[in-house]
């Protein structure tokens with residue numbers, strides 16, 4: 056989940072070279088021209104990042120007891136700065152559903168009705184009207200004891216979009232609500248948060264996995280998120296990362312061990 060006030064730090068591709076335009080006093084170029092130029096940025100077909108610092112060499116799969124299902128707002132779905140997609144790279148069982156208010160995903164409804172799974176909606180417990188549904192991480196442990204697969208349903212969008220998804224999806228109403236309790240501050244640098252306490256989607260998932268006992272999966276996702284963050288930010292500065300970061304080295308050594 057992202058804050059409403061999250062804005063792209065740079066809302067265009069580095070290769071356009073148009074970002075500092077207002078400082079020169081020249082009028083902004085027409086949108087059509089911007090798009091045409093922006094499309095010239097070479098992106099990796101595998102990870103959709105600018106090819107200058109590609110994420111693919113650091114992709115590492117992990118195993119987890121818990122699963123993640125993303126309910127992604129349609130406007131968030133294709134943004135290259137979206138971090139939800141990183142979760143599926145690490146955990147192949149991750150399900151991604153696009154949220155439409157009037158047309159619930161049939162496959163999601165079927166999965167919610169499947170008794171093998173114990174789904175939790177991850178959402179803050181800051182409103183009184185659903186206080187009775189709020190549970191803690193101990194409820195996740197209980198489901199594991201009963202042999203069910205805990206599922207974290209993470210709403211993927213801005214805060215405003217997530218509140219809308221939460222309020223306008225009747226099929227979520229009967230599910231337990233799991234607020235994420237953490238002191239962690241966001242490390243996400245591609246959009247500007249209004250508050251450092253607001254984590255992005257991949258960070259929320261990493262934190263949930265770690266807290267519920269899938270420690271390795273949480274660590275891998277955390278490292279993969281850091282590499283994504285650093286790689287993308289460097290590409291925006293036109294900078295090629297020559298020296299591997301600590302997270303890059305850890306992921307590489309996991310690949311070597313696999």
Ligand SMILES: [Zn+2]
Pocket residue numbers: 099100101102103104109110111112
């Ligand atoms: Zn790539």
